[in-house]
Amino acid sequence: MVYLIGICIGAILGLTGAGGSVVALPLLVGTLNLPVQTAAGMALGAVAMAAATGLLARLRSGDIVWMPGLFFAAVAMAALPLGGFLNRLLPETLLLGLFALLVLYVAVRLWRQATYQPEDTAVVRAHRLSAVPKQPICRFTQGKPGIRCFVQLALAALLAGVLSGLFGVGGGFVIVPVLIFLTGISVHQAVATSLLVITLVAGSGFGLFVINHDETSLGLLLPLGVGGILGMLAGTWMARYMAGPTLQKTFAVVMVLLANSVLLQALIRG
Secondary structure, rough: OOHHHHHHHHHHHHHHOOHHHHHHHHHHHHHHHHOOHHHHHHHHHHHHHHHHHHHHHHHHHOOOHHHHHHHHHHHHHHHHHHHHHHHOOOOOOHHHHHHHHHHHHHHHHHHHHHHHHHHHHHHHOOOOOOOOOOOOOOOOOOOOOHHHHHHHHHHHHHHHHHHHHHOOOOHHHHHHHHHHHHOOHHHHHHHHHHHHHHHHHHHHHHHHHHOOOOOOOOHHHHHHHHHHHHHHHHHHHHHHHHHOHHHHHHHHHHHHHHHHHHHHHHHHHH
């Protein structure tokens, strides 16, 4: 069962380009009955391994924009402990309620993209904003970026880091639109750069989880991670033939149903 969950997480990550990490928590909580705090930590480990697989496949593409990616990752990693602290502090039912709201936001974004920018659904992690500025704030590929650029990147990275520590999500739904909007880089470049950020942030988040928790659940990481890697490879291959607006809308609906079913189970138990 754990292998299947990992494959599902990786396949969704590779096939739709967004949300493998978002479905990880409800799958782990709903099928394995893990506490939310444990599920969030294990999700980060699985997502880090799957994202690293996707990153390795793109190293030779030349699409990775290293400076903003590494800066974003560094700030997000600094914010991880705050998200982890909130994860341990908040009651489980409240965490699941907040997570359901996050999933609803991501699902709406996916649905709107599939409706208004259907061409972008064929690109892994394509979350283009409706209006990319003609004169982007950051110019990493054209010249030296200014202070305003780093401040805005840092604010977005803080949000991504807190969400990663709080819910065990990779944060691609924050990273990609921010990179496109602020830097004006292409969707393909934002895709590759987001995988760099997610690998570093999710990996660091899992490391913090290991430090702050006992080792009773670490045996799940190997089958979960191996399944995630296999699913990522399979999903990326299938995306060439299946990715599109209909698939993305279907996935958005499934995300909302999964998150809310787990929340309902928690409310019934509580």
